[in-house]
Amino acid sequence: xxxxxxHTSREQxxxxxxxxxxxxxxxxxxxxxxxxxxxxxxxxxxLNIANSSFGYVAFHYGNPPEEFxxxxxDIEAAPKEDLIAILQDNISPGLFARFESERSFSxxxxxxxxxxxLDYVLVPEIDAQWSLLQSLNQxxxxxxxxGAEFPDSIVExxxxxxxxxxxxxxxxFVEIAGVRTAIFGSLWTIGIAILFAxxxxxxxxxxLEEYAGDSLINRVIRTNINNLAGVPSIIYxxxxxxxxxxxxxxxxxGSVFGIGDPTTSNGRTILSAGLTLGLLVLPLIIINAQxxxxxxxxxxxxxxxxxxxxxxxxxxxxxxPVAMPGIMTGTILxxxxxxxxxxxxxxxxxxxxxxxxxxxxxxxxxxxxxQIFQWTARPQNVFRNLAxxxxxxxxxxxxxxxxxxxxxxxxxxxxx
Amino acid sequence: MTDLSQSQTAQxxxxxxxxxxxxxxxRKRRIGEVIIQSFxxxxxxxxxxxxxGIVYELGKESLLFxxxxxxxxxxxxxxxxxxxxxxxxxxxxxxFTLDIEDLIRVDEELMLITGLDETxxxxxxxxxxxxxxxxxxxxxxxxxxxxxxREFFTTTQWNPQIGQFGIWALATSTxxxxxxAVVVALPLGxxxxxxxxxxxxxxxxxxxxxxxxxxxxxPTVVYGYFALTFMTPLLRSxxxxxxxxxxxxxxxxxxxGILILPLxxxxxxxxxxxxxRSLREAAYGLGATRLETAVKVVVPAAxxxxxxAFIVxxxxxxxxxxxxxxxAGAGPAFxxxxxxxxxxxxxxxxxxxxxxxxxxxxxYNSIFxxxxxxFFMTLALNIFSQRIVRRFREVYE
Numbered sequence: 001x002x003x004x005x006x007h008t009s010r011e012q013x014x015x016x017x018x019x020x021x022x023x024x025x026x027x028x029x030x031x032x033x034x035x036x037x038x039x040x041x042x043x044x045x046x047l048n049i050a051n052s053s054f055g056y057v058a059f060h061y062g063n064p065p066e067e068f069x070x071x072x073x074d075i076e077a078a079p080k081e082d083l084i085a086i087l088q089d090n091i092s093p094g095l096f097a098r099f100e101s102e103r104s105f106s107x108x109x110x111x112x113x114x115x116x117x118l119d120y121v122l123v124p125e126i127d128a129q130w131s132l133l134q135s136l137n138q139x140x141x142x143x144x145x146x147g148a149e150f151p152d153s154i155v156e157x158x159x160x161x162x163x164x165x166x167x168x169x170x171x172x173f174v175e176i177a178g179v180r181t182a183i184f185g186s187l188w189t190i191g192i193a194i195l196f197a198x199x200x201x202x203x204x205x206x207x208l209e210e211y212a213g214d215s216l217i218n219r220v221i222r223t224n225i226n227n228l229a230g231v232p233s234i235i236y237x238x239x240x241x242x243x244x245x246x247x248x249x250x251x252x253x254g255s256v257f258g259i260g261d262p263t264t265s266n267g268r269t270i271l272s273a274g275l276t277l278g279l280l281v282l283p284l285i286i287i288n289a290q291x292x293x294x295x296x297x298x299x300x301x302x303x304x305x306x307x308x309x310x311x312x313x314x315x316x317x318x319x320x321p322v323a324m325p326g327i328m329t330g331t332i333l334x335x336x337x338x339x340x341x342x343x344x345x346x347x348x349x350x351x352x353x354x355x356x357x358x359x360x361x362x363x364x365x366x367x368x369x370x371q372i373f374q375w376t377a378r379p380q381n382v383f384r385n386l387a388x389x390x391x392x393x394x395x396x397x398x399x400x401x402x403x404x405x406x407x408x409x410x411x412x413x414x415x416x
Numbered sequence: 417m418t419d420l421s422q423s424q425t426a427q428x429x430x431x432x433x434x435x436x437x438x439x440x441x442x443r444k445r446r447i448g449e450v451i452i453q454s455f456x457x458x459x460x461x462x463x464x465x466x467x468x469g470i471v472y473e474l475g476k477e478s479l480l481f482x483x484x485x486x487x488x489x490x491x492x493x494x495x496x497x498x499x500x501x502x503x504x505x506x507x508x509x510x511x512f513t514l515d516i517e518d519l520i521r522v523d524e525e526l527m528l529i530t531g532l533d534e535t536x537x538x539x540x541x542x543x544x545x546x547x548x549x550x551x552x553x554x555x556x557x558x559x560x561x562x563x564x565x566r567e568f569f570t571t572t573q574w575n576p577q578i579g580q581f582g583i584w585a586l587a588t589s590t591x592x593x594x595x596x597a598v599v600v601a602l603p604l605g606x607x608x609x610x611x612x613x614x615x616x617x618x619x620x621x622x623x624x625x626x627x628x629x630x631x632x633x634x635p636t637v638v639y640g641y642f643a644l645t646f647m648t649p650l651l652r653s654x655x656x657x658x659x660x661x662x663x664x665x666x667x668x669x670x671x672x673g674i675l676i677l678p679l680x681x682x683x684x685x686x687x688x689x690x691x692x693r694s695l696r697e698a699a700y701g702l703g704a705t706r707l708e709t710a711v712k713v714v715v716p717a718a719x720x721x722x723x724x725a726f727i728v729x730x731x732x733x734x735x736x737x738x739x740x741x742x743x744a745g746a747g748p749a750f751x752x753x754x755x756x757x758x759x760x761x762x763x764x765x766x767x768x769x770x771x772x773x774x775x776x777x778x779x780y781n782s783i784f785x786x787x788x789x790x791f792f793m794t795l796a797l798n799i800f801s802q803r804i805v806r807r808f809r810e811v812y813e
Contacts, residue, residue: 024707031615034607035624038681041674042631048646049638203459211453212460223802225463230728230798231791232735234762235470237769238787242473246775279466286463312452340635343737343762347769347783369637369738376641376742384645391638398633 049395052388053160055135058146058153059175062123063090075117080110083117090121115168115176124175126382127153160389169355170366174382179390181354185270185365186339186397188358192274193281193338198331201285205327208286209293210315229283237344240276245348248272254362268349271361276344281334288330292323325409332405336398342369368394474791477784482565484778487521487558488579490514494522495535498551504531504538512559519543519560522551526560568785574748574764576778583789585748589665589758593740594733596669596754597676601733602726604673605680606715609722612681613688614710625682632678640742643671648743651755659755663745666754671743672736676729683728687721688714724801731797735790737762761786 065075068086075083084105088096099105099116118124127150130142135157146155168178204225212218249267250256252275296319304314320327351364352374358365368390375387491511498505507514514520514537518529526546531538542548561579571582608628612621647667652660660666691714699709715722745757746767759767765783773780 020705020708024705027707027711028615031607031611034604035611035616037604038608038628038631038674038677039624041677042627044646045631045634045638045642045674048642052645200459200462203456204463207453207456207460211456218460221460221463224467226802227795227798228463228466230731230794231470232732232737232762232794234735234737234765235474235787235791238765238783239466239470239473241769242477242784243469282466283463310446310449312449336633340633340637342635342637343741343766346741346766349769349773369635372635372637372641373738373742376637376644384641387641388645391641394635394638398635402633 046395049388049391051132052385053392054132055130055158055160055385056139056142056155057129057158058127058142058150058155059124060127060150060153062125063121065122068121075122076114078114080108080113083110083113086121087113087117095120119171119173119176124173126174129158129382129385160385161392165389166393169357170353170371171355172353174386177386179368179371179393181357182366182368182371182390183393183397184357185350185354185370186367188270188361189273189277189345189365189367190335190339192271192361193277194331194335196275196278197282197285197334201282201331202289202327204282204286205289205293206315206320209290210311210319225283225286229287233280233341234343234347236276236280237347239279240272240344240348244272244275252362254360266349268351268364269362270358270365272348273345273350273365273367274361276348277338277341280341280344281338284334284337285331288334289323289327292326292330293319295326296322325411329405329409332401332408336401336405339398339401340369340394342367342373345370346373368397470791474784474788477781478788480776481778481781481785482563482568484781485519485560485562488512488561490520490557490559492557493554494551494557495553497553498522498555500548500550501541503541504536506535507537507557509535511557514557514559521558521560522555523549525549525551563785572750576782582750583761583786585750586759586761586764586786587789588750588752589740589744589748590734590760590762592665592752592754592758593669593672593736593744593760594730596666597672597733597736598726598730600670600673601676601680601729605677605725605729606684606722608677608681609684609688610710610715612685614706614714625685628678628681631674632682634675636675636736636738637742639671639675640738643667643739643743647671655755661745661755661757663743663757664755665740665744665758665760668740668742668744669754671739672733675736675739676732679732680725680729683725684718684722687718687725690721691717720804720807724804727797727801727804731794731801734797735762735794737766741766761790 068090069075069078069082078086087099105113128146130138135142143155146153164176165178166183167180168176169180170182171177204221208218208222208225212221244252245267252269252272253267254269254271300318300322301314304318309317345367350366350370352366352370354364354366372387372390372394375383375390492507492514495506495508514529514532516529516532520527520529520539524546525541525548526543527539527541528543529537529539563576563581567581568583571580572584572588573580573582574585612624616624644667647670648660648662648664651664651667651670652662695713695717696709699713704712740760740763744760744763746763747757747759748764749756749758751758765786768779768783773783
């Protein structure tokens with residue numbers, strides 16, 4: 001009797017075991033599939049951006065180059081003097097004088113003069129554009145379609161992101177618009193954010209890790225920093241609007257120092273933007289620096305105290321040099337978050353159309369993410385290509401920042 | 417560095433000058449150290465100052481918002497001339513209905529309605545410090561609408577310019593996009609975390625984790641572009657162009673889900689890896705399969721850490737701005753249809769402040785009121801998640 005039950009339960013067990021393993025295999029595949037979803041999402045995201053950053057465009061010149069240099073001559077390679085002459089003949093004297101006063105023609109490069117000719121004389125107009133996938137797969141269809149619909153147009157394979165795109169200032173002409181002013185704006189704001197947040201952030205981290213005891217106020221500070229790190233970035237934008245743009249307007253627009261142009265900027269300057277981003281990254285820098293400082297072995301501190309060093313001498317001479325690579329890595333990661341921030345800058349009032357490079361902390365500004373936002377929000381499809389190209393530029397900038405963070409960590413890591 | 421070595425030699429010199437003095441070994445008061453410590457404390461204290469600044473500024477402007485009074489034309493002219501001391505007059509039957517306690521404005525004078533008998537209105541003249549003057553027949557009555565907390569939380573239309581202050585028009589779409597994001601990110605993120613922590617080899621983990629972290633590092637404005645140019649067309653080709661609007665909350669929500677996926681997976685993976693190895697070995701010893709160990713032993717043991725990860729992810733989804741500003745559409749709409757355009761709280765702030773915003777206008781104050789609500793929502797979630805993590809830590813230490 002008992003052997004019979006044993007027998008059936010063993011049978012049950014082995015059939016059960018098979019089922020359990022089957023279920024296990026199915027779930028394993030599901031887990032693996034979810035892992036793949038994330039990677040697929042990343043790939044699709046990058047492909048989607050690349051897809052719009054390159055591709056065929058059909059365009060025609062408002063005034064064809066043959067009118068100025070004759071058939072078969074490449075106007076782009078024409079000597080600078082010829083280009084200046086073309087420019088002088090075809091634009092109003094007032095405009096010509098303005099260019100001359102912005103920067104004299106003798107000091108401008110041939111490429112720069114060519115840009116002006118392109119912008120104001122040739123005036124290229126884009127008729128249609130195709131994505132990379134379309135360009136690769138339907139080359140003949142595109143040629144045929146252009147032949148039928150835009151007989152005067154030239155079809156060219158265009159890389160939307162190229163040296164010209166990065167070098168040129170903003171323009172209302174899609175063909176020659178670039179992100180130069182936006183890149184300068186990004187660098188300026190980030191520079192100010194670092195100058196503001198790095199010393200304070202590292203100072204706060206040193207205080208919390210090396211000095212602070214377990215008193216109530218220190219506990220409140222610790223909790224508070226964690227909470228600040230979770231505050232949505234747009235709230236910092238609202239705070240920046242109320243404090244830096246409005247309350248501190250004389251300071252952030254530069255009128256206290258008698259510089260800047262308060263009538264146009266209204267406190268919506270690079271300085272306000274940099275300080276706002278500084279507040280935003282401060283908790284991140286503090287948390288990262290705290291972790292780096294905490295990772296320094298306490299034997300090092302004890303050895304230093306043992307030979308009679310004070311707390312600050314120990315911190316400055318022994319803890320900080322060891323923790324510095326970690327602090328720098330954490331700071332670069334925080335900075336790369338700040339570079340991509342858009343919402344707070346929209347709220348404090350980034351300008352959308354700026355053609356001249358920012359010349360100091362009191363000038364109006366635009367940044368790369370703001371440009372992407374503006375171009376994406378436009379209804380015309382052709383601006384999407386610009387947005388994609390700017391996204392690619394931004395991702396490239398972030399990638400190089402993160403790579404430098406990793407390199408720095410590997411290079412300066414001290415063996416202990 | 418040179419400063420320090422100098423100061424060290426200076427100290428050495430000082431020590432050699434009085435080597436026999438017994439007091440030289442006593443702790444010295446060092447002014448420099450005190451100054452440095454105070455400076456470092458101030459750096460730490462600045463964070464409290466920032467929080468107070470946020471609460472103060474948001475609170476101050478929100479109070480202005482809730483105290484603000486809007487005037488709306490009632491299309492109800494008075495039908496007879498009112499002298500300076502008249503307290504009862506007739507109004508036309510057209511236009512809005514008046515109520516007792518309503519504040520009305522005729523020309524520049526404010527009046528409080530104290531009695532109402534069909535078209536005959538009894539009022540208290542010259543209310544709120546305004547001057548009682550005579551009004552001609554045909555003068556228009558304007559009704560005051562005030563943004564009250566009650567109206568803010570109980571009505572569903574948002575248009576401050578005409579006296580509609582219902583936050584739910586914006587809050588529902590915030591909740592909708594966050595819910596969609598959570599539905600996408602939680603199962604995927606948890607499954608990814610289980611895979612990374614329980615199945616993947618060390619080598620695979622070291623390659624896969626950084627790839628997922630790249631996803632977390634992509635700027636949100638690029639995600640917004642992705643939502644508008646990839647996810648929306650994809651949804652429209654699946655569900656049909658007449659069902660899915662060009663700007664819709666579903667597309668924004670799914671892309672927010674992709675954005676918070678690495679957050680969920682990486683925080684959950686940390687929680688799963690923190691579960692002691694002995695628990696897994698005990699489960700294997702009892703004959704459990706890998707799946708059973710993972711699902712019935714490891715995940716329950718790490719449950720509070722996983723919940724904390726979820727809450728942080730939800731808070732991130734609520735505060736997410738650029739994706740919804742680009743892909744979810746402009747214009748507040750009280751709808752639960754994910755395929756329709758609806759503006760979220762964050763999207764509204766971006767759109768309002770993107771234009772020319774003049775200080776102390778109703779729009780200016782309203783973004784502070786919305787911001788305050790957003791701040792408290794995310795703060796509550798973050799504090800909640802920290803509580804849970806703290807409890808979780810107590811279990812294994």
